[in-house]
Amino acid sequence: MKHIVLMEKDGDREVVITNNQGSIIFSSEGNIAKYLPQVKELDLQADKVLVSDWEDSPYIISAHPYHVDSQHSGFVIMFQSTKSIEQLVGKLNMHFGLAGVTSVVALFIIYAVLSKFLTRPLIRMKEATEKLSKGDFDVSLPFIGKDELGELSVSIQKLANDLQRLKKERNEFLASIAHELSTPLTYLIGYSKVAMRQGLDEKEREHYLKIIEEESNRMKDLVKNLLDLAKMDENTFTVSKEYFWARPFLEDVYKLVRPSFDLKELKLNLICKEDFEIYADSLRLEQVVLNLLDNALKYSNKNTTVTLEARREGERTAISITDVGIGIPFEEIEFIFEKLYRVEKSRSRSFGGSGIGLAVVKELVDAHNGSIEVESTLGQGSTFIVKV
Numbered sequence: 001m002k003h004i005v006l007m008e009k010d011g012d013r014e015v016v017i018t019n020n021q022g023s024i025i026f027s028s029e030g031n032i033a034k035y036l037p038q039v040k041e042l043d044l045q046a047d048k049v050l051v052s053d054w055e056d057s058p059y060i061i062s063a064h065p066y067h068v069d070s071q072h073s074g075f076v077i078m079f080q081s082t083k084s085i086e087q088l089v090g091k092l093n094m095h096f097g098l099a100g101v102t103s104v105v106a107l108f109i110i111y112a113v114l115s116k117f118l119t120r121p122l123i124r125m126k127e128a129t130e131k132l133s134k135g136d137f138d139v140s141l142p143f144i145g146k147d148e149l150g151e152l153s154v155s156i157q158k159l160a161n162d163l164q165r166l167k168k169e170r171n172e173f174l175a176s177i178a179h180e181l182s183t184p185l186t187y188l189i190g191y192s193k194v195a196m197r198q199g200l201d202e203k204e205r206e207h208y209l210k211i212i213e214e215e216s217n218r219m220k221d222l223v224k225n226l227l228d229l230a231k232m233d234e235n236t237f238t239v240s241k242e243y244f245w246a247r248p249f250l251e252d253v254y255k256l257v258r259p260s261f262d263l264k265e266l267k268l269n270l271i272c273k274e275d276f277e278i279y280a281d282s283l284r285l286e287q288v289v290l291n292l293l294d295n296a297l298k299y300s301n302k303n304t305t306v307t308l309e310a311r312r313e314g315e316r317t318a319i320s321i322t323d324v325g326i327g328i329p330f331e332e333i334e335f336i337f338e339k340l341y342r343v344e345k346s347r348s349r350s351f352g353g354s355g356i357g358l359a360v361v362k363e364l365v366d367a368h369n370g371s372i373e374v375e376s377t378l379g380q381g382s383t384f385i386v387k388v
Contacts (some may be wrong), residue, residue: 014059014079025074032079036061117307121149137164183223184215191215210340239281239367245276246310246317253286254308257293267303268293273308278317280388282367288364291317291357293382296323299382313387316370322383328376336374337362361386 016036021269024036051061059079065074121142129140139160142152194200195208221330254270261268278285289308296306304324313320328336337358370386376382 008276012081012084016072016077016079019074022048022075032059036077050077050173054085058082086289118149121153125153128160132156132160132163137161137167169281181219182326184219184222187215188219190211226337239284239364241280241368242282243279244282245275246278247272249278249282249286250289250308250310253289253293256321257297258292260297261306263298264300266297266300266306269305269307271307273311274343276312276317278388280317284364284367285388288361288386289321291361292321292386295357295384296321296382297324298327298366299323304381316387318385318387320383320385324381327382328374329378330376333374333376337372 014032015026015030016024016028016032020332034264047062047064049062051057051059053058057258059081062080064078065073066075066076069292124141128141131137131139137160139157139159141157143150143153191208192315195205195212250270250272252267258268293306293308300306300323306324307320307322308321309322362372365386365388370388371385372387374382375385
């Protein structure tokens, strides 16, 4: 017992040895007994922690029974100082505090990074959409990746570019319409005043009246084509397909346009080797053929031949119009179906082109789920092939 007391003396632990009545036999420190709780009622067969509250007590106290014989038994009472535990807890609290501060700083940095890479692009996209809603289509968004935000940014940029292009096309459209309408109106007003002069020779008056008639027809065709385009943009026109015979259909078209070709000293050939049924909207298809024939009439040279041919290609009908005219430059073929696009504007004007007829043709062919192809050589002529 003395040896045990000696070993525990002057350390973080103290020891008290009692008999089975709770009286102190040995103690490693004299004042330690005041912390000793009652041990008389303790079970001599089991170890037990007497004091475990390390926060309010200077020691954690445990009792360990010993038994040598009937006269030598009692308890070894161990006192473990709580200072080391308090120091450990203090260090842990300090570490947890540092970890908390570090976490806050890390979260702030993460927030700043996310704000830069997520919030700022969203704010820029919001500002871009507000500009678009006000009619300002000059928007530039940076590429921010291939994720959802990047796709959204690309979509907004594409929308802005499309709206910018549409705005430009609208302005060009209005300018072209104003130009196309002002020219015949100028002729009409000018030649009307000349034709109304007193004492004018009848032959001259007839000449001026003929010019007025030509310009009136030009304006009528222009307005008609514009109305067709407006209807197509609004999807107000319909295509009602039905079966009808090819040869009677083409003969009617031929009879309708032949006087115009004769007047310009052009020969119009109709080729339809066999009669077959066409599945299309006859009125809309007639409009397509008439527009293409009118195009050939405008751009063909005198004493040449224009050929209208129809044939069966599998389940589809192919109608081709071939002229020996001025032709189309290769680099401009892909643009000729755009609204108000004209090949060599000055020359097109001299031939009477407005850049609308082929746009109408393309829309009508697309409405039939068909296709139109162009083969042309500059100075040698063109062939338009419609398949429905």
